[in-house]
Amino acid sequence: xxxxxxxxxxxxxxxxxxxxxxxxxxxxxxxxxxxxxxxxxxxxxxxxxxxxxxxxxxxxxxxxxxxxxxxxxxxxxxxxxxxxxxxxxxxxxxxxxxxxxxxxxxxxxxxxxxxxxxxxxxxxxxxxxxxxxxxxxxxxxxxxxxxxxxxxxxxxxxxxxxxxxxxxxxxx
Numbered sequence: 001x002x003x004x005x006x007x008x009x010x011x012x013x014x015x016x017x018x019x020x021x022x023x024x025x026x027x028x029x030x031x032x033x034x035x036x037x038x039x040x041x042x043x044x045x046x047x048x049x050x051x052x053x054x055x056x057x058x059x060x061x062x063x064x065x066x067x068x069x070x071x072x073x074x075x076x077x078x079x080x081x082x083x084x085x086x087x088x089x090x091x092x093x094x095x096x097x098x099x100x101x102x103x104x105x106x107x108x109x110x111x112x113x114x115x116x117x118x119x120x121x122x123x124x125x126x127x128x129x130x131x132x133x134x135x136x137x138x139x140x141x142x143x144x145x146x147x148x149x150x151x152x153x154x155x156x157x158x159x160x161x162x163x164x165x166x167x168x169x170x171x172x
Contacts, residue, residue, distance in 0.1 A: 006042035009089035010051050011035050017113040027116050031132050044082045049130035053093035054080030056114055056135055060142040069154035076167040094136040103147030110137040115170045135170055
């Protein structure tokens with residue numbers, strides 16, 4: 001568990017991911033170039049930008065997605081956050097964040113990368129930076145009831161076909 005194992009996992013995920021042609025392919029290449037020049041680029045200490053671990057948490061039947069009203073962003077977004085040196089991989093960081101932020105036990109992480117996004121943000125560093133989100137698909141058990149954490153203004157299930165107007169989440 002280290003910056004090196006996080007970095008290695010991020011590179012492997014991106015190298016084995018086959019996004020659809022277009023913007024995601026360009027983002028994949030940009031993220032790989034970033035990681036090529038930033039050995040500690042998976043940690044928030046890398047102020048210019050850093051890889052973050054995001055979780056698209058879906059209900060057991062994939063009809064609903066769990067979104068958080070993020071206090072800093074001010075919009076409904078997927079769960080997730082910063083990788084920590086105690087995380088072995090970026091996928092493990094996404095799973096940890098999803099569990100912490102949802103309060104749901106028994107989540108299931110699907111293998112591989114679900115998608116990628118990039119966001120300019122002023123995060124906990126207090127400086128403008130860029131979050132380079134690696135997204136993972138996580139399914140909740142049937143009947144899962146989320147419990148809002150201190151990291152969220154609100155937390156709720158939304159039908160995948162009726163998201164709030166200001167939602168910023170990647171769904172396939």
